[in-house]
Amino acid sequence: MKDRYELGQKDFDALLGLFSANREEAGEKYEQVRRGLVRFFQMKGCSDPQSLTDETINRVAAKLDAYDPSKGSKPVSYFYGFASNILKEYRRNCGRESALDEKQFIISPLVPEEMANEAEIIKLRRCIEELERDEKALVLEYYGRERRERIETRRRICDRLNCSAAALYTRISRIKNSIRDCIEACAKERV
Amino acid sequence: MSVNNSKLKKYLLGSLTESESLEFDLRLIAEEAFADEILLAEHELVEDHIEGLLSSNHAARFESTFLISPERRAMLRETSLLKEFAKKEVSSVPEPTLQRPRTSFLSFYFRPLLAAAAVLIVVAALGLLWNSFIRQKASPLEREFSALNNLDLSDLTKLSNMYPVSLIPGTFRDAASASKHTSANLTETVLFRLALPANTNSSATLRAVVRRSGSPDFKLNPIPVYRNTNGSEVRLLLPASILQKGQYEIIIESNTDNVVVGNYAFAIE
Numbered sequence: 001m002k003d004r005y006e007l008g009q010k011d012f013d014a015l016l017g018l019f020s021a022n023r024e025e026a027g028e029k030y031e032q033v034r035r036g037l038v039r040f041f042q043m044k045g046c047s048d049p050q051s052l053t054d055e056t057i058n059r060v061a062a063k064l065d066a067y068d069p070s071k072g073s074k075p076v077s078y079f080y081g082f083a084s085n086i087l088k089e090y091r092r093n094c095g096r097e098s099a100l101d102e103k104q105f106i107i108s109p110l111v112p113e114e115m116a117n118e119a120e121i122i123k124l125r126r127c128i129e130e131l132e133r134d135e136k137a138l139v140l141e142y143y144g145r146e147r148r149e150r151i152e153t154r155r156r157i158c159d160r161l162n163c164s165a166a167a168l169y170t171r172i173s174r175i176k177n178s179i180r181d182c183i184e185a186c187a188k189e190r191v
Numbered sequence: 192m193s194v195n196n197s198k199l200k201k202y203l204l205g206s207l208t209e210s211e212s213l214e215f216d217l218r219l220i221a222e223e224a225f226a227d228e229i230l231l232a233e234h235e236l237v238e239d240h241i242e243g244l245l246s247s248n249h250a251a252r253f254e255s256t257f258l259i260s261p262e263r264r265a266m267l268r269e270t271s272l273l274k275e276f277a278k279k280e281v282s283s284v285p286e287p288t289l290q291r292p293r294t295s296f297l298s299f300y301f302r303p304l305l306a307a308a309a310v311l312i313v314v315a316a317l318g319l320l321w322n323s324f325i326r327q328k329a330s331p332l333e334r335e336f337s338a339l340n341n342l343d344l345s346d347l348t349k350l351s352n353m354y355p356v357s358l359i360p361g362t363f364r365d366a367a368s369a370s371k372h373t374s375a376n377l378t379e380t381v382l383f384r385l386a387l388p389a390n391t392n393s394s395a396t397l398r399a400v401v402r403r404s405g406s407p408d409f410k411l412n413p414i415p416v417y418r419n420t421n422g423s424e425v426r427l428l429l430p431a432s433i434l435q436k437g438q439y440e441i442i443i444e445s446n447t448d449n450v451v452v453g454n455y456a457f458a459i460e
Binding site for chain 2 (some may be wrong): 033042046076138140166167169173
């Protein structure tokens, strides 16, 4: 990575000016773009999206004089140009991550086709049993079918719950978080 | 606005064009709601991989381009466990037993007839099964897509998210005359609408053979016939995974008298 450029207050104010003359509105839009950059780096598989986002913002601030709004490009596109270069540098320097973060879901990695061992299934069963009855039923119904039946089952669930597929998955994600927390707690009990 | 889920999966696999990827990159930064669609597409892509639904090209990209972070590898592991567990739980739930109705004089009298009818139906079903699957040794993908094509495809609005290919019958002459399609534009399942000749026997059951030189035939049997404003047509759902680059011919044949109803040519570039 290039030498870091640290953002001072004056530069930060100039950065906000990219978004709006109204400071409050500019602050909100800046935050939206900042969160968006974090999502971008996360989606691209980067291990430290926050740092890469900070670096992007720093570089944009250092090159504010090069941004010409009269050319019709939006601030988000300007940020994207820098983000995409930083992504290329990151991939060149870091390569692919191979180690697992130990806070990740449980028990063992990482050969996807490997069958679950008995201990994993026992912990999973225990934690699913501790869910609320409707949550347990929902997660079993959601994951219990494959291929065409998977699609049909989820469509039926969405119709029944009157929600979109994305909203259903958000609900399932919350249930999975509960399961994950439970399994981590089980793992600590044994230590 | 909800994006074609198949296109999102291609975005995650890095198999979109640069301009298409740019569009999604910008949306990801600018639209918070788009992140939910991306998360769903990530999860479904992982499930497609677990269930062996990805083409060989996409499976390779899944390993090299998608599965590059600890978070995604953990998602794969977690999803595998949940699917394995849920499948066992769902399959272990017994079917509800039916209460036996009280025997009445009429049901006692007709019971042998009902039993005989049931035997005939089972024998006929086994015969159809033999013809359509066992004798022709259908692959798992063929069996799955045969079942999919037996669903009701009459409502085209429900199929609007699939890449459509409309063909008319003709002699398979040369590459220049074939309808051409770009593989990058194909959705995971492609909808083929094949206009049938006016003299097609409307009561005939039909089968389809998808042929490409140098590859085994892909067969679907039976395939239903649908009415349209101009006459009748066959609608086929085919997996993009079998549609590699090349010249193709779809042959529609009658199961009743084994006559070729129509030949349809197309090319994938």
